[in-house]
Amino acid sequence: MEGLRFKSLSYRGLNTIIAFVILILIFVFFTPNHLFVDPRNLASMAKLIPDIGLVALGVGVLMICGEFDLSVVSILPMCSYIFTLMLIGGVSPVIAFLITLPVGATLGLINGLITVKTGMSSFITTLGTMMFWRGVVFAWSHMAPISIQNYVPVGSFLNNLLTETIGFMPIQAIWLIFFTLVLGLILHFHKFGNWIYATGSNKEAARAMGVNTGMVKTICFMIVGTLCAFAAVMQSVRLGSFAATQGIGFELKAIAAAVVGGTSLRGGVGNIVGIFLGALTIQILENGLILMRVPVFGVSTFIGAAVIIFVMLNSFFERRMV
């Protein structure tokens, strides 16, 4: 399939798949009592991974069009807080959820407009918005966690929609797969996806051919914002509360997931399957290491090392193939 570019960039897809399989095998065999494949652990992973997974999908697609978004770490708790405020204010959970999604989109729109209009690197602009919204949510909420269990109790519609388990599959995993498919269809099979790749690979060429690169980037920022909002509500409902620390670490994990999945930091290169597997890989790595009794604070050392090794492997193969 030319869209997935496995033919010519097979090394990038391969790296991720190989690492993924090896990782799984290591953890299957080496976690005490094979805890890794214990159904409860698998179920737990399937519920937790989609939080970062959704964000990574958005961030990865944004990276393909050539931009970064560090502010996801702040958009997430902002959306969660606004959702919570609406619940407290008596808004029905489903309506509150449906309103939170465009709120996330708007936060993404702001990132997009600032980046496109000023022409500044999105790394800087989203660094700014990250700190801005973090300050807003910290001050506004006074850092106090808020329980929302009474508003979205187990058995209620929204709770089921976002946290139920269907057969053996937690619905969060289904949502992750759903969004992977939707974004994958757009990225690889739709003309807008071609514009995303074109904008990331050679923005000036895309503009010369009539692609509205500013609009493409802004829409990608809005996709990130919307996915953050979805993940925020999904996470809050699962936790039963809002916490201003929701999403901590997501900004770097999402980029790491995209990079491990073969997305280039330059833009123009990457695929949805890679981003999906990259997100899984990072989280599985974390989960497996914890099960193997690696001290929790030391886990990030391994993840950091893994990311560096991946980037080195990717560029090594890139130089050999091209």
Add this chain to the structure above:
Amino acid sequence: MQLAEPSYVPENLVRMSGIHKWFGKVHALRGVDFEVNRAETVGLVGDNGAGKSTLIKVLSGYHKADKGQIFFEGTEVQLSSPKDARALGIETVYQEQALAPDLSISRNIFMGREPVTAMGFLNRKVMDEESMEALQSIGLSLRSPGLPINTLSGGQRQGVAIARALHFEAKLVILDEPTMALSVKEVREVLQFICQLKNKGISVIFITHNLYHVFSIADRIVVLAHGQKLADVKKEDTSVDNLANLIVKETMG
């Protein structure tokens, strides 16, 4: 937007009249008259800063002229964006801005003009088939339309960009330094592609520093210096040395 005007020179495809362009205080184009006839290949030469790139950017809608008129097929036209120029059949192959290196040949050829099925999904079959046809029509044979551009040589990349212009039924193809940084073999390839355009009745404007390259395929050569037209001669009436002397004299004087 087009205003009707009597057309009185039927062979004229494009006529630019009295074009001025300022960038801040810099007077880049000082009243340039420039025309291209049907199926004619015109070489546009001159030293750095002469205004060649600026002139063709005005013609391709990238810049708007501050003064002057542009006539296309006898009718005055306003070119406010590259889209306007493309709609008339003016295709431009820019230097650095032609192709996206990570994308495939067919995705590049149809960039911005993708053939789609329902709801905007790419019609891959059409893209692949028509890309191969477009390449073949200029004599470029490549294995597959799915090859990413960054696996192609410089000459082949130019070929793809030229094939793109041809495919979209350009009446005029503008090439900005198409032979820059290419090997001898690649230069020959590219010049052959450009000849194919002429065989199909397409007009070509070819900007270059290399007088030998332009001499081998141009019908007419226009020399610019300091934003003004210095010479406009048929190839038969001049020589590479004459042109070189003219350009150097102007640069030094």
